[in-house]
Every structure is written in structure tokens, then in C-alpha cells.
Amino acid sequence: MRKYGVLVAALILVLTIFMPNQASAASPVYTVGPDSKTYKGNMMNFSTYTQQTKHYYLLRSYLEQLEKKGGGTLVLKKGTYSISNVLYVPSNVTIKMRNGVKLEKGTSTGTKEIVASHSIFQLVSPSKAAKKGAYGGYNGEKNIAFIGEGNVSIDLKYYPDSIAIIMGHNKNVSVKNITFIHMKSGHFIELDASDKVKITNNKFIDSKPSVKKNKEAINIDTPDRATKGWSQIWSKFDRTPNRNVTIEKNEFRNLDRAIGTHKYSEGKYHENVVIKNNVIEKTRLDAIRVMNWSNPVITQNTIKDVDGGKPGLRGILVSGAINPTFKDNTFNKVGRPMQFLVWKNEGPGSQYKATYNKLTEQNLHELAENQAINTTEDFIRINSVYKLFNAGNTVKVKLAGN
DSSP: HHHHHHHHHHHHHHHHHHHHHHHHHSOOOEEEOOOOOOOGGTTTTTTHHHTTTTTHHHHHHEEEEHHHHHHHEEEEEEEEEOOSEEEEEOTTTTEEOOTTTEEEEEOOSSSSSOOOSSSSEEOOGGGGTSSSTTTTTTOOOOEEEEEOOOOOOEOOOOOTHHHHHHHOOOSEEEEEEEEEEEEESSSEEESOOOOOEEESOOOEEEEEOOOOSOEEEEEEEEETTHHHHHTTTTBBOOOOEEEEEESSEEEEEEEEEEESOOOOTTTOOOOEEESOOOOEESSSSEEEEEEHHHHHHHHSSSEEEEGGGTTTTTTEEEEEEESSSSEEEEEOOOOOOEEEEOOOOOOTTTOOOOBOOOOOHHHHHTTOOOOOEEESOOOEEESSTTTTTGGEEEEEOOOOEO
């Protein structure tokens, strides 16, 4: 028995030394810079490979290779990358951007064969990006991370209706330590039908006013043909809501809105959205727009300067909230700190019934734990009848401060 044990130990030692590390083989790390060639020179002979599209093809070639490998890490070295067309990110991929990386939305391709896209990243495998209805529920790509190391930015260059990251039907996604700048009409992050998403320690800065001044830096939405807020062909458009979303320790400045939903799918509620320890300053409309959120938590945020403190505009506007925990927030230079009201979609999605808030006694008690400083109103308004806002229909929750 002793000899047998010795032989087994020796065999394990030999296997450890000479067999390749399977985990490492399955998780490659590729490092590229702005002057790098594509993976093995692939795609460089395409007629659409131009000075304007070279960075798109560079990153695309490695993302397609990572799909074949089942995942891995793509490291971007310092420099500026102009991304003309959408990059599809598969499961188990981490994109690390080193200090000094600047991703810019390319607005021209240098060829008439293809036109520039409106988004930079979509979280879908390259092989399924053109497949109609490839994903539904939360069964799409998973375990994806965008991580900035030091000073890293994604610049939309005010390209109309552009979006930096589109998530849909994803699970386990992280966006960390990135500065998003220069938005026009689109969103920095479009978040639909996804589970376990963390958006932390980022900055979302500067947008040009949209027509309705309601374009969020982070849009929380459902893939619903009726509301026309989602157009990705690879989705089943099954109205799946988001769940378990954490937005924490971010800075939002000079935007229409910071975070929110502006269309709802009837009966579909975004579950467990947590907005915590963020600073939101200088929005043109209500800083946070809650619409059909169940068990949301908004706490320890600072909301300052909503359109210069204009009377009537809210720090947080709420419709269709179920069991909301909104406490310990500070409102400064805001007309109305917070308002709950009944809402109904206008235009696309207007066939859906109005959505109502459902607050418990504990929810109401916690609302009083917010603070108002330099505000027109020192209370929270609660209106429970659709389009009826008179004094007799308004419940007021007094706040500290002022």
C-alpha cells in the first residue's frame, strides 16, 4: 500500500509539471495598443479596413477570438482608440483599460461600404449578433466586465443617439472606474433584461439637451416592441425587466437625467434596483426617474441643482414603485425633493394601463429621513389619483433641513 501511495504521488507530481494549465489555456490574456495589428493579421485585407476603422477591426478580431476560446481578458494599453462600429462582447470576457486609455466614438468609416454605428459595445456574442431572437429572459451572455485602471474615458463625441454600452439579457456584468463623456440624445449605458449588474465608481459627465430633456445617462428599460425603446435584432423582445442592479459611488454631472426609466411594460417590474452613495449635480429634468420598480433602494445620494432649483422639478420622480426604500438622501437646490404620482405611457406603449405606487407605513416613515437644503418645498409629495394634483389629493411628508 505504501508503494502504491508513493507511485500515485509521483504521478501527480509529473502531471503537475508537464501537463498544461487548463484554466490558463481556457482564459487567455491579449494585450493590444493603438498601433497593434489585428489578431494574426485577420481582417486587415478587408476592403472596409481603413484608417477610420482600424481600431474597430483590431478589437473585433480579439473579441471574436475570445468567443472561440470561451472567454478571457483583453487589455488595452494607453492611447486613443476610435471605434467606428459596434463591438460585440461574448461571455466570460473582461476588458481592462489601462491608465490613459481613451475610447472615442468614431463617426466616419472612410468607406461607402459601411456606415458608422450608433453604439460602441453590445453584450452579445459576435456569432449571434445578427441572429434574430437569439436571446430571451436572462439567458444571454454572462460574466462580462469593463474595468478602468487610472484615468480612462469613453467619449461619445456628441454623436447623435449614440450609446457606449448596450446590455440585454445578460447576467453578472460589471462596469467600473470609467469616465463617460459627451452624450447627445442616446444613453451612456442602456440596461435591459439583465440580472446582477454592478455599475460602480464611474463618472457620467456632459450631455447636450435632448428634445424632451429626458435622456438618462443610465437607462433602465425592458425590451418591448410596444414602447419602441429597444431595437436589437438579437432580442426576443419578451419584456424581461432588470433585476439585482447596483449603481453605487458614481458621479453624474450636466445631464438631462442621471438614472431612470421613461417607458414601462405593463406588469413588468425592475426588481431590486439599488442606487447608493452617488453624487448627481446639474440635471435638466428630474435627476432620477423611477417607473415600475419593485423593492428599489435609493439611499445616501446627494442630488444638487436640478435646473437651478426650478420650482416643480423633482430630485426623484416616482411612478409604479412597489415597497420603495428611499431614505438618507440630501436634496440641495431642487424645486421638489421627491414626488410620487400615477403615470401612463404617452405615445408608444400608451395601450398599457396606468401604473400606481404601493407604499407601506415603513416606506412612508423612511421618506421623512431625507434632507432638504435650499429647496422650494421642504416636503415629499404623494399623489394617488391619475392627473389629479390638487391640495386635497396631495399627501405631504415633511423633511428635515431648510
